[in-house]
Amino acid sequence: MSSSVAVCPACQFRALISALSPSVRQWQAQRTMASAMRQRKQPLRMTLSQDVSRRRTEKKAADRDTAGPFAGMNQTVARLPERRAPRAMPSRARMALRTEIRKRSPQPRTSSETSPSGSDGVETEASSPPKKKSSVSKDERPLFHALKMQQTLAPLSYSQRDKLKMKLDKINSFEELGLMPAVSSAVYTQVLPNLTEYVPTPAQKLAIPALLSQKDAYQKQKKADGQPNFDKFLIAAETGSGKTLAYLLPIIHHVKEQEERDRIEEAELEAQEAKEKEDREKRLVFEADPSEDEPKIHPSMGRPRALILVPSSELVAQVTKVVKLLGHSVKYKSAGISAYNSPTVIRNRVFNPNGIDILVSSPHLIGSIAKKEPNILSRVQYLVMDEADSLFDRSFSETSCSIIDRAAPSLKQLILCSATVPNSLDRFIDRQFPECKRIVTPKLHTIPRRVQLGAVDIDREPYRGSRDLACADVIWTLGKAVHEDLNPRNTVKHILVFVNERERAEELARFLAGKGIDAVALTRDTTEQRQAEILSTFTASAAVPGSEKPAAKSKTKLFSDFVPFESSTTDPSSSSSSSSFGGRPTRHLPDTKVLVTTDLGSRGVDTLAVRHVVLYDVPHTTIDFVHRLGRLGRMNRRGRAIVLMGRHDRKDVIREVREAMYKGQALI
Numbered sequence: 001m002s003s004s005v006a007v008c009p010a011c012q013f014r015a016l017i018s019a020l021s022p023s024v025r026q027w028q029a030q031r032t033m034a035s036a037m038r039q040r041k042q043p044l045r046m047t048l049s050q051d052v053s054r055r056r057t058e059k060k061a062a063d064r065d066t067a068g069p070f071a072g073m074n075q076t077v078a079r080l081p082e083r084r085a086p087r088a089m090p091s092r093a094r095m096a097l098r099t100e101i102r103k104r105s106p107q108p109r110t111s112s113e114t115s116p117s118g119s120d121g122v123e124t125e126a127s128s129p130p131k132k133k134s135s136v137s138k139d140e141r142p143l144f145h146a147l148k149m150q151q152t153l154a155p156l157s158y159s160q161r162d163k164l165k166m167k168l169d170k171i172n173s174f175e176e177l178g179l180m181p182a183v184s185s186a187v188y189t190q191v192l193p194n195l196t197e198y199v200p201t202p203a204q205k206l207a208i209p210a211l212l213s214q215k216d217a218y219q220k221q222k223k224a225d226g227q228p229n230f231d232k233f234l235i236a237a238e239t240g241s242g243k244t245l246a247y248l249l250p251i252i253h254h255v256k257e258q259e260e261r262d263r264i265e266e267a268e269l270e271a272q273e274a275k276e277k278e279d280r281e282k283r284l285v286f287e288a289d290p291s292e293d294e295p296k297i298h299p300s301m302g303r304p305r306a307l308i309l310v311p312s313s314e315l316v317a318q319v320t321k322v323v324k325l326l327g328h329s330v331k332y333k334s335a336g337i338s339a340y341n342s343p344t345v346i347r348n349r350v351f352n353p354n355g356i357d358i359l360v361s362s363p364h365l366i367g368s369i370a371k372k373e374p375n376i377l378s379r380v381q382y383l384v385m386d387e388a389d390s391l392f393d394r395s396f397s398e399t400s401c402s403i404i405d406r407a408a409p410s411l412k413q414l415i416l417c418s419a420t421v422p423n424s425l426d427r428f429i430d431r432q433f434p435e436c437k438r439i440v441t442p443k444l445h446t447i448p449r450r451v452q453l454g455a456v457d458i459d460r461e462p463y464r465g466s467r468d469l470a471c472a473d474v475i476w477t478l479g480k481a482v483h484e485d486l487n488p489r490n491t492v493k494h495i496l497v498f499v500n501e502r503e504r505a506e507e508l509a510r511f512l513a514g515k516g517i518d519a520v521a522l523t524r525d526t527t528e529q530r531q532a533e534i535l536s537t538f539t540a541s542a543a544v545p546g547s548e549k550p551a552a553k554s555k556t557k558l559f560s561d562f563v564p565f566e567s568s569t570t571d572p573s574s575s576s577s578s579s580s581f582g583g584r585p586t587r588h589l590p591d592t593k594v595l596v597t598t599d600l601g602s603r604g605v606d607t608l609a610v611r612h613v614v615l616y617d618v619p620h621t622t623i624d625f626v627h628r629l630g631r632l633g634r635m636n637r638r639g640r641a642i643v644l645m646g647r648h649d650r651k652d653v654i655r656e657v658r659e660a661m662y663k664g665q666a667l668i
């Protein structure tokens with residue numbers, strides 16, 4: 001039965017309004033409030049939207065600009081797409097940083113001026129790398145247009161670089177660096193026994209005297225705010241420039257000196273104890289001496305003097321090897337522990353009853369040991385953060401910082417070391433360690449001119465967009481080319497292939513194996529033993545630097561899109577190689593070993609045996625370019641890199657990187 005009650009039209013309207021969408025209700029509420037305000041004769045207060053700071057999403061912008069049947073409707077002005085201005089304007093963060101640096105530096109410098117060096121001869125001014133336009137010479141910027149989009153690396157002016165070069169020319173041997181003779185002779189006999197001439201690298205020439213000169217300047221007094229005081233250094237030098245020895249040799253020098261001081265102290269203590277014992281024996285003739293039953297514990301058991309932290313287990317093994325080699329002639333106790341070692345092995349190495357002087361490990365492992373055994377950090381005087389840009393990135397930063405905090409009371413030197421100084425690390429150091437002394441080499445962020453970079457367009461025939469096929473073809477071509485190494489023992493070619501995604505590495509290695517190539521993948525999923533096996537073949541090199549033939553002269557122009565491959569060997573569709581590119585491999589590429597890897601293989605791994613790198617994917621940033629290409633050209637060796645580029649890749653970025661390499665300029 002329908003209701004016979006008559007409903008007035010006003011009530012009906014109100015019911016309809018309340019059923020409408022919330023936005024209408026909101027509008028209604030605003031109107032009511034506005035009229036109430038007006039009645040009270042008060043000005044209407046505008047409140048900001050909660051979303052005012054939220055950025056307009058790309059999608060919305062894209063929607064508005066999409067062409068379509070209604071795209072031009074309700075417009076009073078023509079909305080022509082704006083021409084994008086080049087990214088010359090620095091970001092807000094960089095502007096803030098520049099302002100801060102400007103405030104801190106006493107006088108604006110011009111390009112002709114050089115930075116004042118510290119009292120110890122170190123380029124202490126580099127502690128705030130010049131970022132002002134005035135200190136950057138004209139010819140260093142115009143090169144980069146595409147790279148400005150991602151400008152990730154902290155700049156260093158060319159005037160500073162020139163000044164450093166002049167300083168470096170004056171040092172010619174390890175003896176001039178101030179190391180104790182036993183340490184410098186260990187370099188000749190243990191680490192670099194095959195060299196005919198021993199000259200420290202620029203990183204070593206600058207860093208070793210700087211780290212040594214601090215030994216007496218260091219003062220153990222606390223800061224005004226009660227915080228422990230210690231010296232902070234950043235060693236920033238190009239890849240393959242011997243940074244490991246640059247920080248290790250001064251540390252060994254310090255450890256040996258400290259050992260001598262400890263020996264004197266111990267002798268004094270023993271003499272005092274002997275005297276006390278004698279007195280006791282005189283007093284208690286008939287009682288047993290309880291101190292005789294106490295087991296003697298070495299003071300350095302589980303408490304290293306120097307701690308070297310690196311981001312991966314592979315690097316732990318690599319650095320430990322150098323530490324052990326030097327330890328053969330300069331006697332000290334050292335160990336390396338990584339997550340791959342069993343708890344028993346770790347315990348035996350760290351808590352060796354004979355003590356430990358130098359420990360190499362990763363932050364996560366030391367962090368977890370320190371939770372149970374806080375004493376592990378209680379005697380650390382020298383703390384090295386190798387690959388500092390990794391150790392202070394998001395995945396490591398918290399652990400790394402907490403280790404520094406725990407070690408701080410006993411710390412004398414904190415040494416950060418890196419081949420790349422991204423803007424993020426630069427800012428972090430400015431914030432956390434403003435008094436950090438920066439030791440920067442003139443070639444920081446450059447890729448050696450000994451390394452050639454070629455590009456292969458995968459969209460061209462015969463690859464037709466197949467990156468895998470292009471990669472296999474490049475490897476076949478490199479594998480079949482004449483070996484550039486004159487050393488008859490180095491007959492096997494080692495090629496590194498870098499991919500951006502970990503998952504891709506395994507797939508690609510399988511694909512290459514299917515094409516008759518001896519390829520393996522190295523990722524975080526690879527077992528420890530296998531990793532060690534794989535890396536040993538890529539890092540060992542019996543070749544003496546300089547014993548290489550110069551690379552064959554390129555027949556093509558520098559910026560042509562192809563590397564100069566001989567078509568007879570490269571064309572996968574040709575009869576000679578068709579068998580290897582179709583289905584099951586019937587041919588095998590001899591004397592060529594290929595390692596497909598990710599960033600894991602690009603950081604710090606001393607790939608002396610590698611002459612060729614294939615960049616399967618275009619690296620995301622210049623930092624990746626520096627590290628991946630940095631596996632080549634190590635210690636005056638030559639190398640060739642080939643980047644595979646498709647239609648979606650940034651060809652302009654590749655072109656600029658290649659041009660910078662050719663001109664010997666630093667990437668940005």
Ligand SMILES: Nc1ncnc2c1ncn2[C@@H]1O[C@H](COP(=O)(O)OP(=O)(O)OP(=O)(O)O)[C@@H](O)[C@H]1O
Pocket residue numbers: 191192195198199200201204237238239240241242243244245418419603604605606608630634635
């Ligand atoms: N003075 C020197 N003369 C010749 N070779 C050297 C010298 N110092 C170090 N080397 C060798 O150079 C190679 C590279 O050294 P190291 O691994 O320390 O470089 P790096 O600067 O740490 O590289 P990365 O930045 O890639 O980690 C090593 O094989 C090392 O033995």
